[in-house]
Amino acid sequence: MIEHRGIYFELAEDEYHADPALGSTDLRRLMASGPDYWWHSSLNPTPPPAKTMPAIEYGKALHKLVLEGRQMFEANYVQRPPDLAKLDAKTKAELAPNGQTVLATDDYDAILFSAAQIASNPGLVTAFEGGQPEVSIFWHARLDDGYIVPCKARWDYLKVRGIGDLKSIRNIYGKPFGEACIRSITDYRYDIQAAHYLIGRGELAHFVQAGLVHGDHDPAWLERVAQSPSYAFQWVFYQAQGAPIVWSRSLSWGNPILEIAMRDRHKALETYRDYKQTFPTGMWRLDEPVSELQIDAMPGWYR
Amino acid sequence: MTDIESEIQHLPDTEVGTAVSVIARAELDSAVMTAHAKPREIKKAINKIASLATMDEDTAARCVYALPRGGKAIRGPSVRLAEIIMQQWGNCRVEAEVIEIDRVNKIIKARGTFTDLETNTAIRLPAMRRIADKRGRLFNDDMIAVTSAAVCSIARRNVILYGVPEVVWRKAYEAVEQVIAGDIKTLAERREKAVKAFATYGVTPEQIFALLEVDSLADVTLDHVVTLAGVYSSIKHGESTIEELFDPRAGRPFEVVDNPLKDETPTGKAGAAPQGGAGAGTAPSDSPQAGAAARDQPQDKTPPPKQQPENPFRNALGPDNKR
Numbered sequence: 001m002i003e004h005r006g007i008y009f010e011l012a013e014d015e016y017h018a019d020p021a022l023g024s025t026d027l028r029r030l031m032a033s034g035p036d037y038w039w040h041s042s043l044n045p046t047p048p049p050a051k052t053m054p055a056i057e058y059g060k061a062l063h064k065l066v067l068e069g070r071q072m073f074e075a076n077y078v079q080r081p082p083d084l085a086k087l088d089a090k091t092k093a094e095l096a097p098n099g100q101t102v103l104a105t106d107d108y109d110a111i112l113f114s115a116a117q118i119a120s121n122p123g124l125v126t127a128f129e130g131g132q133p134e135v136s137i138f139w140h141a142r143l144d145d146g147y148i149v150p151c152k153a154r155w156d157y158l159k160v161r162g163i164g165d166l167k168s169i170r171n172i173y174g175k176p177f178g179e180a181c182i183r184s185i186t187d188y189r190y191d192i193q194a195a196h197y198l199i200g201r202g203e204l205a206h207f208v209q210a211g212l213v214h215g216d217h218d219p220a221w222l223e224r225v226a227q228s229p230s231y232a233f234q235w236v237f238y239q240a241q242g243a244p245i246v247w248s249r250s251l252s253w254g255n256p257i258l259e260i261a262m263r264d265r266h267k268a269l270e271t272y273r274d275y276k277q278t279f280p281t282g283m284w285r286l287d288e289p290v291s292e293l294q295i296d297a298m299p300g301w302y303r
Numbered sequence: 304m305t306d307i308e309s310e311i312q313h314l315p316d317t318e319v320g321t322a323v324s325v326i327a328r329a330e331l332d333s334a335v336m337t338a339h340a341k342p343r344e345i346k347k348a349i350n351k352i353a354s355l356a357t358m359d360e361d362t363a364a365r366c367v368y369a370l371p372r373g374g375k376a377i378r379g380p381s382v383r384l385a386e387i388i389m390q391q392w393g394n395c396r397v398e399a400e401v402i403e404i405d406r407v408n409k410i411i412k413a414r415g416t417f418t419d420l421e422t423n424t425a426i427r428l429p430a431m432r433r434i435a436d437k438r439g440r441l442f443n444d445d446m447i448a449v450t451s452a453a454v455c456s457i458a459r460r461n462v463i464l465y466g467v468p469e470v471v472w473r474k475a476y477e478a479v480e481q482v483i484a485g486d487i488k489t490l491a492e493r494r495e496k497a498v499k500a501f502a503t504y505g506v507t508p509e510q511i512f513a514l515l516e517v518d519s520l521a522d523v524t525l526d527h528v529v530t531l532a533g534v535y536s537s538i539k540h541g542e543s544t545i546e547e548l549f550d551p552r553a554g555r556p557f558e559v560v561d562n563p564l565k566d567e568t569p570t571g572k573a574g575a576a577p578q579g580g581a582g583a584g585t586a587p588s589d590s591p592q593a594g595a596a597a598r599d600q601p602q603d604k605t606p607p608p609k610q611q612p613e614n615p616f617r618n619a620l621g622p623d624n625k626r
Contacts, residue, residue, distance in 0.1 A: 123562065128564070130566055131564075157564070159564055161564075161565075162560065162563025162564045186439065234563045248564075252557060252563075253557070254557025255557055255559075259552065
């Protein structure tokens with residue numbers, strides 16, 4: 001298992017995920033419990049296979065197109081012909097000779113349309129231009145007691161003054177889209193992701209200075225990123241079903257939302273440390289003593 | 304049990320509904336007839352509204368509500384003033400009821416109905432309140448009941464203010480604001496009084512100054528006095544809570560990076576210090592944010608530079624970017 005350190009351009013997604021450092025999804029799992037994290041982590045000798053759901057594939061394809069452009073998108077995805085009755089191995093080999101992912105006809109069209117909609121939003125015309133897609137960074141966080149936690153982040157899009165994060169969501173309850181996005185941020189703790197990514201961004205200048213930069217990149221541009229006196233995190237949410245609505249919000253340092261996210265991120269790092277120390281080998285367990293379930297532990301609506 | 308109720312009990316459900324609607328209809332017809340027989344005197348109503356609402360300073364203070372929104376205070380007539388308006392306008396009926404307690408989306412919906420018996424017009428308006436705490440947890444039944452009463456009050460106020468022409472109550476509202484504000488002679492006394500009133504809720508003068516975006520008591524103006532009276536009134540009537548209004552984090556100033564993905568002006572000045580660790584320069588030293596950020600920094604890091612204002616709207620990268 002390779003452990004990375006520094007800034008990586010064009011690092012393969014699988015390689016990024018294989019690194020045992022803590023990314024934003026790991027932090028979210030640690031927020032739930034240590035065993036939840038362990039189960040999905042590389043510490044588990046038999047982790048569950050990564051899920052491939054149509055919604056995840058849709059999101060990945062949209063990322064590829066919006067962040068890396070049409071050429072890269074077409075190199076990785078092909079459209080299933082509408083009249084193709086069955087997609088067997090032989091047909092797939094003919095359709096995608098270079099191992100591209102075959103997208104459903106409608107999904108492929110929807111992704112092209114979505115990307116065009118994002119680019120046509122007046123506030124986002126150049127949001128995903130002039131920067132670098134999928135930049136990874138690996139650093140070490142030091143806790144109060146000196147314990148070191150390896151951390152990682154993979155920025156969707158890095159610009160001089162910002163980190164762009166594209167999210168396509170399905171607004172299943174039909175809420176006003178902004179409300180649905182905020183719900184999504186709180187449900188999936190995307191605020192913790194934002195805090196984690198901004199902390200990683202804070203390490204960038206030092207890695208540039210130390211020469212810990214890997215992969216093909218423009219050093220002059222990276223120097224400008226490193227020297228930028230201020231930067232922030234910005235979400236671009238896109239409604240994947242229904243009207244093509246885009247909603248974008250940023251988080252700057254000092255924002256109390258980040259304060260809450262930082263607090264919870266820190267708790268997650270401490271949970272990691274505590275479990276690592278309690279279970280140096282083997283499965284992480286949640287060993288709580290048996291006790292009576294009390295009424296005040298039940299949710300308000302139950303009472 | 305009355306004779307009518309006794310009869311209704313022996314009727315099938317559909318007939319009970321019909322009987323109730325017949326009774327309601329009769330009541331309404333009777334009210335409409337009375338309204339036509341004794342039409343309202345508009346000028347008298349206007350004068351009485353103003354006179355009751357400004358009867359004394361305390362009454363006037365109860366007639367305004369204020370909520371800070373986006374750095375400004377939204378002020379308007381309160382539930383109490385709406386009640387005075389309704390009573391003096393006369394020949395009208397106002398109802399407010401909860402129509403849905405949505406425990407999934409954690410909101411409570413109510414609607415207010417205003418019926419003008421003289422002009423035979425009716426207006427119906429919805430109102431909504433959250434029934435979750437700041438952590439998103441659903442309120443318990445007691446709190447839902449309290450919120451139900453608050454949302455009905457809001458629905459009632461809103462529908463009265465829509466149902467009764469603004470021209471009828473606007474002057475009264477302006478007079479209310481004047482009474483609350485007082486004049487330059489009473490300003491010092493009223494500022495102190497406002498601060499003391501909030502102290503009963505545990506709100507400190509500093510929190511009040513932050514709410515008004517002023518530095519000290521001396522900066523509190525006549526207009527601020529009205530806002531404070533309105534805020535106090537809205538808390539007292541359950542339209543807002545201390546927690547909502549005085550969250551010390553809300554409205555706290557911080558340097559916002561405007562549209563971070565928009566192309567930037569070349570701000571990378573020659574020799575400028577590289578950006579330091581996370582949260583550089585903006586977090587207070589004792590905040591969890593700064594604490595965690597500091598802990599994340601490698602030992603050999605240089606201290607972060609202070610952030611500078613900038614013009615973010617130009618692209619420093621140019622066409623040679625890596626896309």
